[in-house]
Amino acid sequence: MTGAARPPGNRLSQETSPYLLQHSRNPVEWYPWGPEALALAKAADRPIFLSIGYSACHWCHVMERESFEDEEIARRMNAAFVNVKVDREERPDLDEIYMKAVQALTGQGGWPMSVFLTPDLEPFFGGTYFPPRRAHGRQGFAELLESIERAWRDDRPNALRQGARLARRISDEARQDSRGRLDGDVLDRSLASLGEAFDPEWGGFGGAPKFPHAIDLRLLLRHHLRMGDPAALSMALLTLDRMSEGGIHDQLGGGFHRYSVDGRWLVPHFEKMLYDNALLVPAYLEAFVLTREERFATIAEATCAWALREMLLPEGGFASSQDADSDGEEGRFFVWAPEELAAVLGPRWGYHAAEWYGVTAEGTFEHGRSVLCRQAPAVQVAARLHLPLDELVEEMRRARPRLLEARARRSAPSRDDKVLASWNGLMISALAKSSQVLRKREHATAAGNAARFVLERMRQPDGRLFATFRAERAHVNACLDDYAFLVAGLLDLYETDFDPAWIREALALDAIVEARFEDSTRGGVFTTARDHERLIARLKSVHDGALPAGSGVHSMSLLRLAELTGRRDFAERAERAITSVAVLANSRPTAFSSLLTAVDFLAAGPLEVVVAGPPGDPAVEEMLAAVRASRRLQRVVAVSDSRADVRLLPLLEGRTHATGRTRAYVCRNYACGAPLRSAEELEHALAAAPRSGG
Numbered sequence: 001m002t003g004a005a006r007p008p009g010n011r012l013s014q015e016t017s018p019y020l021l022q023h024s025r026n027p028v029e030w031y032p033w034g035p036e037a038l039a040l041a042k043a044a045d046r047p048i049f050l051s052i053g054y055s056a057c058h059w060c061h062v063m064e065r066e067s068f069e070d071e072e073i074a075r076r077m078n079a080a081f082v083n084v085k086v087d088r089e090e091r092p093d094l095d096e097i098y099m100k101a102v103q104a105l106t107g108q109g110g111w112p113m114s115v116f117l118t119p120d121l122e123p124f125f126g127g128t129y130f131p132p133r134r135a136h137g138r139q140g141f142a143e144l145l146e147s148i149e150r151a152w153r154d155d156r157p158n159a160l161r162q163g164a165r166l167a168r169r170i171s172d173e174a175r176q177d178s179r180g181r182l183d184g185d186v187l188d189r190s191l192a193s194l195g196e197a198f199d200p201e202w203g204g205f206g207g208a209p210k211f212p213h214a215i216d217l218r219l220l221l222r223h224h225l226r227m228g229d230p231a232a233l234s235m236a237l238l239t240l241d242r243m244s245e246g247g248i249h250d251q252l253g254g255g256f257h258r259y260s261v262d263g264r265w266l267v268p269h270f271e272k273m274l275y276d277n278a279l280l281v282p283a284y285l286e287a288f289v290l291t292r293e294e295r296f297a298t299i300a301e302a303t304c305a306w307a308l309r310e311m312l313l314p315e316g317g318f319a320s321s322q323d324a325d326s327d328g329e330e331g332r333f334f335v336w337a338p339e340e341l342a343a344v345l346g347p348r349w350g351y352h353a354a355e356w357y358g359v360t361a362e363g364t365f366e367h368g369r370s371v372l373c374r375q376a377p378a379v380q381v382a383a384r385l386h387l388p389l390d391e392l393v394e395e396m397r398r399a400r401p402r403l404l405e406a407r408a409r410r411s412a413p414s415r416d417d418k419v420l421a422s423w424n425g426l427m428i429s430a431l432a433k434s435s436q437v438l439r440k441r442e443h444a445t446a447a448g449n450a451a452r453f454v455l456e457r458m459r460q461p462d463g464r465l466f467a468t469f470r471a472e473r474a475h476v477n478a479c480l481d482d483y484a485f486l487v488a489g490l491l492d493l494y495e496t497d498f499d500p501a502w503i504r505e506a507l508a509l510d511a512i513v514e515a516r517f518e519d520s521t522r523g524g525v526f527t528t529a530r531d532h533e534r535l536i537a538r539l540k541s542v543h544d545g546a547l548p549a550g551s552g553v554h555s556m557s558l559l560r561l562a563e564l565t566g567r568r569d570f571a572e573r574a575e576r577a578i579t580s581v582a583v584l585a586n587s588r589p590t591a592f593s594s595l596l597t598a599v600d601f602l603a604a605g606p607l608e609v610v611v612a613g614p615p616g617d618p619a620v621e622e623m624l625a626a627v628r629a630s631r632r633l634q635r636v637v638a639v640s641d642s643r644a645d646v647r648l649l650p651l652l653e654g655r656t657h658a659t660g661r662t663r664a665y666v667c668r669n670y671a672c673g674a675p676l677r678s679a680e681e682l683e684h685a686l687a688a689a690p691r692s693g694g
Helices: 020-021 035-044 057-067 069-082 094-107 141-154 156-174 186-197 214-227 230-245 276-292 294-311 338-345 347-357 378-385 389-408 421-438 441-457 480-497 500-516 550-565 568-580 582-587 591-602 620-629 679-690
Strands: 030-032 046-052 082-087 113-117 124-127 466-470 473-476 607-612 634-639 663-668
Touching: 020 634, 030 035, 035 046, 035 082, 046 094, 046 466, 057 069, 057 141, 057 214, 069 141, 094 113, 094 124, 094 156, 094 663, 124 141, 124 156, 124 378, 141 186, 186 214, 186 230, 186 591, 214 230, 214 276, 230 276, 230 294, 276 294, 276 421, 294 421, 294 441, 338 347, 338 389, 347 378, 378 389, 421 441, 421 466, 421 480, 421 620, 441 480, 441 500, 480 500, 480 634, 500 550, 550 591, 550 634, 568 582, 568 591, 582 591, 591 679, 607 620, 607 679, 620 634, 620 679, 663 679
Parallel strands: 030 082, 046 082, 607 634
Antiparallel strands: 046 113, 113 124, 466 473, 607 663
């Protein structure tokens, strides 16, 4: 690297994304994605180098240090390319399109994503991380830049043909007609496919790297309820246990890292994402409801506590992620050596903690340090140490806050404090459900505050959402996930505090989805709105990935709204969305678990539960507790009290508390049984309600 003077900053310095701001003082003349960069590429007849990543990404940091801070590499980039940097979390639409191109070119994907585009935005070459210069058989980034520059100069027709071919392939995939009828046994085949991929020793699906797949676990719980199959329950519980015992779970601070690099959940990729934790909370809560095993409730509560402690912003929204790195080293904040434990706890307790948390002299990670885990049962550790179990458990209970205090003195990973509407929707759901099941009022308060923040601070004048907020600025038009996840969160909030305002807001957002995102020809929903910026393809994100598909989540919300409002058009739209991908779901059911959760909801014949009584009445709370403890997960819940809006929710009509007496009703298709006078009667009625079939 030369000693040339550094520029004061590039065009990223005016952005709000922490990821883009991290690159704002690179010697690369970065542009944000937008009209200025795209017009320049056409005017200068230069290819675009598109770099997509996110702030918590370890290898994104590595490529920045190695290549984008290199003056020589930056000069070549600036001379030959229009360089565009994108935060994938702000622009999932761009990320999805160009990830498809990279996967088509290389057979794999990941971040940082490095793609070369024609001025017409067609991708003609791409990959992920490149070292600055050739090493270990990998092409160097400097060498790659030279070859791309030469190809654009000397063999442009081939580059243009490649770009056009890839763009056509992506666009054709988006136009694929997958309408049909779901196979009658698609739920059964979903269970069979999950079973085939299941790891019977360590839980989870497939080998390394191993991801949580929370929506698959929740579907397994429903398979168990549907069929009475103990194997489905066992698969879900084993996975939840193994994850909570492993290094993917932060044993001191709570919360889960993004994935495990091994098959044992031991060594994680250390970033913590808001969405992973928001998705895992309901999985642990539902496991608790089905088993009444307190360990599942404990993990759910600790995960919410992490989010409220580490991710909640003063304005009420939740930050997006915590970095994998600190002091330029991945995982340094989280890992321990035996001598570090002894320095905090003393030799005796330090030795006991090393045994308790699997910390070895050799280390399970790098530089002789270990990731804390609990993969050896407590009784086994106590036997190894020749200690009474109760004594060891008490020691470790007292040791944990001391270790947390010591860890807090380390350089903490940075936090990406932008607020994403989509991920906040998931966290709103998680906190609302936690409040319901664990009776945590503070969780409901936080969920409501986050919802108000998004609805008030991330709303456009016409009611549409912005996708991202930071530094007092909301911007970027929202995509489907922003609407779908927030609508689901608002419905969960209604079923927490029964304020009809949440239903009104959900209906307003759904009206935007119907008008701007739905495909009136083939059914289903597009990722982007009909008036979104014109890209090389308008996609439908129908498969689950790290996030559940927005189309699957919104289908479930439509079915819930149909039950609550009695409007058949909501159910018809959900059914059109389901049948729009039936051919794909029939062939690969494990890629559609969020959608199949909605199918299971339909197959079960959802129950409509109404509790009628005055606000704050202990009898109302007892009845709601009975509902929330019920194993019948396919249901909607409404309360008829002084705030109720019968025109909004006709389900409540005629179901009031007579002479101040609290009553409950269990209904299906608006046909209700006799009024129930106690929580015990309600509990029995819920347990006795049959599935409607399927």
